Amino acid sequence: MPIAMVMHQAGGPEVLKAENIDIGAPGPGELHLKQTAVGVNFHDIYVRSGLYQTLPLPGVPGLEGAGEVLAVGEGVERFQVGDRVAYIAHGYGAYAEERLIKADNAVRLPEGLDDTLVAGMMVRGLTARVLMTDVFALKPSHTLLVQAAAGGVGQLLCQWAHHLGATVIGTVGSEAKAEQARAGGCDHVILYREQDVTAKVKEITGGKGVAVVYDSVGKDTFYGSLDCLAPRGHLVNFGQSSGPVEPLAMPRLAAASLTVTRPMLGHYIGDLARRDQVAAEFFAALQDGTLTPAAPAIYDLKDVGRAHQDMEARKTHGAVVLRVR
Ligand SMILES: NC(=O)c1ccc[n+]([C@@H]2O[C@H](COP(=O)([O-])OP(=O)(O)OC[C@H]3O[C@@H](n4cnc5c(N)ncnc54)[C@H](OP(=O)(O)O)[C@@H]3O)[C@@H](O)[C@H]2O)c1
Structure with a gap:
C-alpha cells in the first residue's frame, strides 16, 4: 500500500x-x-x-x-x-x-x-505569471519593488520582469541573497536589515516611488511597501511570511490614490483555458532560459x-x- x-x-x-x-x-x-x-x-x-x-x-x-x-x-x-x-x-x-x-x-x-x-x-511559477499579467499588467516602462526578491516567487518575478525590460528593485535579508537577486535580474538590491527601504526606493526612483510593489512578507513590510509607491501606485500583497497584515484604514490610501490587492492564485486559474495558457508560458520560460531558478x-x-x-x-x-x- x-x-x-x-x-x-x-x-x-x-x-x-x-x-x-x-x-x-x-x-x-x-x-x-x-x-x-x-x-x-x-x-x-x-x-x-x-x-x-x-x-x-x-x-x-x-x-x-x-x-x-x-x-x-x-x-x-x-x-x-x-x-x-x-x-x-x-x-x-x-x-x-x-x-x-x-x-x-x-x-x-x-x-x-x-x-x-x-x-x-507549479504554484510559485503560475503565481509569478499571474501577478505580472492578470493582477497588475507589468510593462517595460515600469519600475517595481519585489519584497523577498531571492524567495521562491520573488526570484521568478524578478527574472521575468527583468526579461520584460522593467526596472527591478528587490529587498533581501542577507548579502548571500543579494548576490543571488542581482544574478537573477534585480537592477537594484536593498539589504532591508541594514538600509531604510523606503528611503532607498525614493533615492533610486528620483523621489517618485515605484508603480507596483509585490509583497509576500506581509506584517513586517506592508505599510513600508505602501510608502514606496508612486501616486496611483499598486500594492500587491500576495503573502504573509512574517504574519498577517494589520487591518488597513482606507484613508491611508487616499494620500496618493493608491490601490491594494490581496490575490490568491486559485481565483486567477479557475478558467482551464487561462490556466493552461499560464502553465504553458511558465514551461516555455523555463525551457528558453528566461527563468533560471535555483535547484x-x-x-x-x-x-x-x-x-x-x-x-x-x-x-x-x-x-x-x-x-x-
Ligand atoms: N497568494 C497566492 O496565491 C500565493 C501563491 C504563492 C505563494 N504565496 C505566499 O507568498 C509567500 C512567499 O512564498 P514563497 O514560497 O515564495 O516563500 P519565500 O519567498 O521563498 O520565503 C519567504 C522569504 O520571505 C522573507 N521573510 C521576511 N520576513 C520573514 C519572516 N518573518 N519569516 C519568514 N520569511 C521571511 C525571507 O527572505 P529574506 O531572508 O530575504 O528576508 C524568506 O526567505 C508566502 O506567504 C506564501 O504563502 C501566495
Whole structure:
C-alpha cells in the first residue's frame, strides 16, 4: 500500500505522520498518479500549524506535484496511461506516494522538463505569471519593488520582469541573497536589515516611488511597501511570511490614490483555458532560459517535517521538493 503523510490535528511538524492509504480506483474525471515529486509551500505550513483551517482532518496536506498517470477514470480524454503530468490540486492530498486527482487539475509536462524542478514550482511559477499579467499588467516602462526578491516567487518575478525590460528593485535579508537577486535580474538590491527601504526606493526612483510593489512578507513590510509607491501606485500583497497584515484604514490610501490587492492564485486559474495558457508560458520560460531558478532543496517524503522546519527557519530559498521513491 502507498504511504501518505497524514495529520490528525494541527500543530508542529511532528503532527505529520506516515500512514498507509487505500487509494481505490479513479472515479469519473479522475487520474491515478504515481507521484515522482511533491512541492512544499508556505501554504502547507499554515495548514499544518492551524493558521489556515482549510483541510478537513484527518487529512493529507500538499498542493502540488508531478508524476506518471497509472490509470484514468471514465470520461477522461485529455490524458492517457503513461503521461507525465504536473498539477495544482484544489483539495490538497499531495504529500503521498500515489494519489487520485481531478484530471482538470493536471497539465501535461513537456518533453525534457525535469519533474523535480516543476513539482516544486507549479504554484510559485503560475503565481509569478499571474501577478505580472492578470493582477497588475507589468510593462517595460515600469519600475517595481519585489519584497523577498531571492524567495521562491520573488526570484521568478524578478527574472521575468527583468526579461520584460522593467526596472527591478528587490529587498533581501542577507548579502548571500543579494548576490543571488542581482544574478537573477534585480537592477537594484536593498539589504532591508541594514538600509531604510523606503528611503532607498525614493533615492533610486528620483523621489517618485515605484508603480507596483509585490509583497509576500506581509506584517513586517506592508505599510513600508505602501510608502514606496508612486501616486496611483499598486500594492500587491500576495503573502504573509512574517504574519498577517494589520487591518488597513482606507484613508491611508487616499494620500496618493493608491490601490491594494490581496490575490490568491486559485481565483486567477479557475478558467482551464487561462490556466493552461499560464502553465504553458511558465514551461516555455523555463525551457528558453528566461527563468533560471535555483535547484530545489530536496527531502524524502517522510522528512516533510524537517522541510517545514527549514523553511520556517529561512534556511531554504527557492523551491522545496519531496522526492518520492
Ligand atoms: N497568494 C497566492 O496565491 C500565493 C501563491 C504563492 C505563494 N504565496 C505566499 O507568498 C509567500 C512567499 O512564498 P514563497 O514560497 O515564495 O516563500 P519565500 O519567498 O521563498 O520565503 C519567504 C522569504 O520571505 C522573507 N521573510 C521576511 N520576513 C520573514 C519572516 N518573518 N519569516 C519568514 N520569511 C521571511 C525571507 O527572505 P529574506 O531572508 O530575504 O528576508 C524568506 O526567505 C508566502 O506567504 C506564501 O504563502 C501566495
